[in-house]
Amino acid sequence: MAKEVIDPWSSELPDDYRKKIKQFGLEKFEVNDFPNPNLLMRRGIVFAGRDLKRISKSIKEKKKFYVLTGIMPTADKLHFGTKSVIDQVVYFQKQGAETHVLVADLESAATRGISLEEARRRALDIHIPCYIALGLDPKKTKFYFQSENNDVTSLAYVLSRRATLNEYRAIYGNPEPSRIMASVLQVADIMHPQLKEPMPGIIPVGLDQDPHIRLSRDIASRAKEFKFFTPSSINHKFLPALTGDLKMSKSEGNSLYLLDSDDEIKRKVSRALTGGQKTLAEHKEKGGDPSKDMIFELFKQHLIEDDAELALREKDYRAGKILDSENKAYATELLQKYMADFRKKYADARKIVKKMFD
Ligand code: TRP
Numbered sequence: 032m033a034k035e036v037i038d039p040w041s042s043e044l045p046d047d048y049r050k051k052i053k054q055f056g057l058e059k060f061e062v063n064d065f066p067n068p069n070l071l072m073r074r075g076i077v078f079a080g081r082d083l084k085r086i087s088k089s090i091k092e093k094k095k096f097y098v099l100t101g102i103m104p105t106a107d108k109l110h111f112g113t114k115s116v117i118d119q120v121v122y123f124q125k126q127g128a129e130t131h132v133l134v135a136d137l138e139s140a141a142t143r144g145i146s147l148e149e150a151r152r153r154a155l156d157i158h159i160p161c162y163i164a165l166g167l168d169p170k171k172t173k174f175y176f177q178s179e180n181n182d183v184t185s186l187a188y189v190l191s192r193r194a195t196l197n198e199y200r201a202i203y204g205n206p207e208p209s210r211i212m213a214s215v216l217q218v219a220d221i222m223h224p225q226l227k228e229p230m231p232g233i234i235p236v237g238l239d240q241d242p243h244i245r246l247s248r249d250i251a252s253r254a255k256e257f258k259f260f261t262p263s264s265i266n267h268k269f270l271p272a273l274t275g276d277l278k279m280s281k282s283e284g285n286s287l288y289l290l291d292s293d294d295e296i297k298r299k300v301s302r303a304l305t306g307g308q309k310t311l312a313e314h315k316e317k318g319g320d321p322s323k324d325m326i327f328e329l330f331k332q333h334l335i336e337d338d339a340e341l342a343l344r345e346k347d348y349r350a351g352k353i354l355d356s357e358n359k360a361y362a363t364e365l366l367q368k369y370m371a372d373f374r375k376k377y378a379d380a381r382k383i384v385k386k387m388f389d
Contacts, residue, residue: 048238048268052079055241057266066090069122071115071267073338074331081244082263085231090126096231097224098123099131101177101217103139104153108288109161111333112237112270119235119265121166128233130172132162133220137177137184141209147178160384161289164376169383177216182226187219193253194246202242218247225259233263241266270332273325275304287329287366289373296366300326300359306348307355318351326358334365 052059057079062068064087071077089096100120102113124130136150154176163169177183194215199206203214221234221243234244244264251259274285287299306324308314321327327345335341347353 048078051238055238055245057081057241058083060265066126069118070336071118071332072122075268076115076332077119077265077267080263080265081248082231082261083265085260086123086233086263086265089231093127094230095228096123096128096233097131098128098233098235099133099221099224100235101133101135101138101220102154102158103135103143104150104158105139105143105145107153107157108290109158110270111287111289111329113161114165114289114333115267115270116235116237117162117165117167119267123233123235124168124171129224130167131224132159132167132172132174133180133183134158134174134176135213135217135220137216138213140178141213151176155384155388156381160377160380163380163383164373165289169380169387174387177220180223183216183219183223186223186226187216190218190222190250190254191215193250198246198249202246214243214246217243218250221247221262222251222257222259225257229258229260231260231263233265235265235267237269238266271325271328273299273303273329275323275325289370290377291370293367293370296370297363300363300366303359303362305355305358311354314354315351318349319353319355321345321348324348324358326355326362329362329366334362334369 051057058081060072060077060079060083062072062077064083065072086096088094098120100116120130120132134150134154136145136147136154139145139150140147159174175183199211199214203210206214221232224230224232234240234247236244241264244262248261251257251261272285273287276285285299285302287296291299303325304323305326306320306322308317308319327348330341330344335344344353344358348358
């Protein structure tokens with residue numbers, strides 16, 4: 032059997048998370064290790080990671096550590112899955128992490144053919160303001176573009192000595208040169224906060240990015256001259272499209288985006304896959320299954336903060352006391368409220384970003 036690899040540039044997504052923990056040597060996420068866990072952590076959306084104890088210890092002992100994320104500015108809008116990553120970054124920022132956010136403009140140039148100008152425009156108009164609107168503190172966050180950070184590109188060259196082609200084949204399958212360049216650069220992104228001073232760092236990622244984490248950990252431990260801490264990672268499950276489809280590319284029109292209009296929200300929610308029964312009578316008698324219901328997925332991952340409220344709603348749905356139509360109306364209302372607030376924050380954030388990058 033061919034050894035299974037994850038391709039970080041594809042939109043294929045794993046469906047069996049438990050198997051993946053074993054297969055890729057991840058460690059299970061223990062919610063009790065972390066103070067003030069956020070909703071993704073409390074509800075099993077965050078499910079795994081690497082070297083997590085090192086980070087929970089840094090938090091508890093108030094020692095220095097950092098959180099870092101990067102985004103490829105390929106899309107003109109951000110879907111709700113991106114919100115999960117930023118929710119995680121915001122969590123660690125609030126626990127005291129030094130925060131780094133980069134725009135992977137060289138990666139998108141190499142792997143997607145997007146010009147540096149176009150990447151810059153998208154990052155400044157959309158991505159960075161959305162990140163701030165999601166709760167990142169712009170005063171406490173170091174933003175950079177890969178193409179403008181010489182420390183990072185230089186580090187990438189130095190670290191490239193520590194990787195082998197065999198290792199690349201094991202991690203990525205059969206990588207093209209553009210992908211090799213992008214992944215060495217990503218290792219440098221991940222490690223560069225430690226150039227000043229070695230310290231633990233945490234990288235929140237979907238499982239698709241785990242190959243880059245493994246490569247970073249291998250290279251960091253081999254490049255002894257830097258005395259790097261191997262980077263930690265924390266993984267969350269993907270937010271399925273409203274149709275239940277795990278693959279974003281197939282379900283463009285069915286995914287929720289930040290800044291969607293009230294009409295778009297209404298239309299998308301109305302088409303969502305639910306765990307309800309076929310007829311009203313049957314639903315009232317047998318009840319629905321929240322675990323197969325995309326509206327509940329939204330409640331759970333993004334819309335209902337209060338654990339008791341969510342539990343009660345699930346119970347009533349299982350008992351047939353709440354209908355799909357009622358759930359959908361409530362989700363639409365919550366989302367429209369959320370988005371109205373988000374639009375305001377986004378408008379403010381754009382002004383901040385203009386000043387920051389002028
Ligand atoms: N490869 C990431 C993506 O596809 C972007 C990225 C570049 C990144 N450098 C990073 C993510 C460092 C996390 C950490 O979106």
